[in-house]
Amino acid sequence: MNREEAKIVFAEADLLMPINEVEAAITRMAAEITAQLQESDPIILCIMNGGLIFTGQLLTKLVFPLEVDYLQATRYGHETTGAKLQWRVKTQLDLKGRTVLLLDDILDEGVTLAAIADYCRQQGATDVFMAVLIEKLHLRKVTPGMRADFTGIEVGDRFIFGYGLDYKGYWRNAPGIYAVK
Numbered sequence: 001m002n003r004e005e006a007k008i009v010f011a012e013a014d015l016l017m018p019i020n021e022v023e024a025a026i027t028r029m030a031a032e033i034t035a036q037l038q039e040s041d042p043i044i045l046c047i048m049n050g051g052l053i054f055t056g057q058l059l060t061k062l063v064f065p066l067e068v069d070y071l072q073a074t075r076y077g078h079e080t081t082g083a084k085l086q087w088r089v090k091t092q093l094d095l096k097g098r099t100v101l102l103l104d105d106i107l108d109e110g111v112t113l114a115a116i117a118d119y120c121r122q123q124g125a126t127d128v129f130m131a132v133l134i135e136k137l138h139l140r141k142v143t144p145g146m147r148a149d150f151t152g153i154e155v156g157d158r159f160i161f162g163y164g165l166d167y168k169g170y171w172r173n174a175p176g177i178y179a180v181k
Contacts, residue, residue, distance in 0.1 A: 006170035013161070013178040017153060022133070022163050022176060023057065025152035029131060030061030032150055033101065037129070038064040040099040045091055047116060048072040050105030053164035053172065054133040054152075058103065069093045073116055085115050096124030105164040106134040110146045133163065134177065153177065 001009075017025075044062075046055035048070050059068065072088040100120045107113055107130070117128045131150035138157040155177070161167040162174030171178070 001168040001170060003170075006167070009167055009180060010171060010174065010178070012181045014181065015176055016155060016158075016160065016179050017177040019163070019175045022153070026054070026057050026133070027061060029150050029152050030058055033058075033131060034062060034064060036149075037066075037099060037101060040127070042066050042099040042101050042129075043091075043093055043095060043125075044068045044101050044103060045116075045120070046070040047102060047104040047112070048089070049172065050164050050166070051103045054105055055103045058131070067093060071116065073112055085112060090119070091123075094123075095120055098125055099127040099129070100125040101129045101131055104130070104132050106136065106160075107132040107146070107148050107151070108136045109140050110143065113148075114143065114146070134160065134165065136160075155179075 044059065044066050046052060046068070049072070069091045070089065071091045074086055074088065102113065102116055102120070104113060113130055117130065120128045129150070130148040132148040133152045135148055135151045135154050136157055137154050158179040159167065160177055160179050161171045162176050162178045164172050166172045167180060
């Protein structure tokens with residue numbers, strides 16, 4: 001995909017959720033996370049690159065002591081279908097005995113999130129929670145019935161982008177949630 005093709009994808013896309021509704025969902029999630037985790041001294045792990053915008057928006061609404069780090073594992077790269085999980089960066093914080101909250105852009109099939117949660121448990125985390133901006137509603141989850149602990153927006157089974165989610169490397173910066181035509 002090149003710049004001109006990316007412009008066409010955006011022009012033809014369906015806006016599923018405007019930015020003000022995305023921000024309202026993040027504010028609601030922050031209240032839910034605060035109610036459940038504010039006394040647990042959590043480590044917040046941003047899953048890069050998709051979780052970057054969501055994490056940045058959410059963190060300023062979590063007004064309690066916490067530590068932040070990031071990790072990067074991908075199955076997609078710039079592709080639209082997943083492959084084997086590739087670790088690029090693992091957290092530098094000691095997870096032993098800690099509560100961990102994973103922040104990611106989307107829960108689709110859940111392969112990446114499940115593998116990262118397992119890694120955190122192997123590193124000694126006592127509790128691992130998942131928060132996602134978007135959760136796709138379909139029956140292809142790696143574990144039947146898998147759900148995030150905190151979800152901002154639920155969408156149908158379409159290829160979406162914006163607010164951290166990319167389409168072939170482009171449009172993580174789109175102001176809202178869009179679906180490819």
